[in-house]
Amino acid sequence: MNEAITRTVPEAITLQAVSKVYGKGRGAVAALREVSVGLPKGGFTAIMGPSGSGKSTFLHCAAGLDRPSAGTVKLGGTDLSGLSDTKLTELRRERAGFVFQAFNLVSSLTVSQNITLPLRLAGKRADRARLAAVLQRVGLTDRTGHRPGQLSGGQQQRVAIARALIADPEVIFADEPTGALDTMTARGVLVLLRETVDTMGQTIVMVTHDPVAAAYADTVLFLADGRIADSMHAPTAAGVADRMIRLGAWAR
Incomplete structure (x- = not known):
């Protein structure tokens, strides 16, 4: 008798009942409200x-x-809440990579x-071989x-992606990585990110406002x-754009 085998994919990042509040008293703003999710x-x-939904706060909390x-918040099996600022800095440097809209290269x-x-x-x-x-x-x-x-802008973003990859991180966090690029250049960057997942097994978490980017x-x-x-x-x-339209109406 054959039995079905269930394989569970390990989680790169786990958020459990995560909330983030900025400010105090009447001026307090809840950016995240008890978010629980595992990212494979x-x-x-x-x-x-x-806008204002908490997506950037989500990424910032997930990335430490x-x-x-x-x-x-756990990165792999490491609970970030118990780490000092120094240990968090070391963890980000060794186990996470970052790609931002503004490239953040040293001129x-x-x-x-x-x-x-x-x-x-x-x-x-x-x-040298890794580089x-x-x-x-x-x-x-x-x-x-x-x-x-x-x-060019696209080449600068490729440098930023290479910088994120060089230490072989567990997760790459990308915050609007195509926001400053034209359509064709953005497509090249998105194809590159997709390939790092498909060929290298890289984990990527990307904040974006663009349904085309999200479709990758x-x-x-x-x-x-x-x-x-x-x-x-x-x-x-098309599906993402439709969902965003309905979410926007719901949020209002």
Whole structure:
């Protein structure tokens, strides 16, 4: 007799009853309200929602950039709530990668130096083979000596992605990574992010306002009023846009 075997995918990030409140008294604002969710290892999750829904706060709490007012956040098996600021900084440096809308590159450093900066800050030497592999993956092998001012916006974002990848992090957190790019350039960046999931098993959590960008993810979580209001697996741009329209009406 054959029995079905259930395989559970390990969670890269777990939020349990996470709330975040800014301010006190009558001026207090609840950005997250008892959010509980697990994000799978090796998955690509997009976070969407109307303005003020809590999506950036969600990412900041999940990444250990901000501490929740209540609840717990775990990266792998590590509970972030019990870590000191110093330990949180070390964890982010060693186990997380970050990609932001503004690229956040150091203008005086070359492409290679920008990519390896997190390693140098951690007191580690950059492995040449690892650097070469990352440069090839992001298509910047012929730009290693260039500085950010000599690169296009898309190339600068590829440098930021390479910088996030260099330490082989458990999770890459991307906050509006295509927000400053034109449509065609944004598509190239999204394809690159998708490929890091499919070929490297990388975990990505991406905040975006763009339904087209969200369609590159495996799952979209929709936030409204600080809560997870809905989710969509195998999303399409049209489906995400329709859900956002309905969420916007619901949030009002």
